[in-house]
Amino acid sequence: MTEAPLKTLSDLANEAHNRIQSTHEHINPVVEVRRGMRDAGIPADVMTIDCLRTQRRINLILHDQQPGIVLYQFVTREETVGGEFKQIDLATLSSTTLFEWMQDHFG
Template sequence: MPEDPLKTLSDMASEAHTRIQAAHQHINPVVEVRRGMRDAGIPADVMTIDCLRTRKRITLILHDGQPGTLLYQFVTVDDEMGNDFQQMALADIDASTLFAWMQAYFG
């Protein structure tokens, strides 16, 4: 049985979170899985990674209609979510990718 993509992404985010806190205590990101899209009838899971100090957010979306693909964008907490998403194969993402994104965007 294939791994649940949301669990895979959550595990990567958890590892990246631990690494970023060890390397950059001032960043201290907040990772949250949000049910809003599913609750609104959109077949997608959303994870946000926020840096409260800079008010910046990385939004990650796993859409059922695009299996194996991660949609992502770099926004601010105030902007919430825009329409311009970049995409990448989920298989090409790992904890190091998320760590690098957090370090570059939140640092």
């Protein structure tokens, strides 16, 4: 996989992270890119956004076999991975969308 989709997603998450921290002091999300799936031979990159206070997580997956698509789900940190993933086009995903997800899921 080229790094471009992961860089795009990382940039959007960084913008949303900065905005959420300046707007909601009680939400301090931790953004992490995980290479575990790729290291295990699955052609995908995972980004998690965690809220330690609420123990909730947003999983975001970029899968090589679905270029231009971000798979996402809202779970708890205990669940790690829930059931079904929803999807959104990376081209339509914005930092505002990520901000709203964090605000709604972590607030």
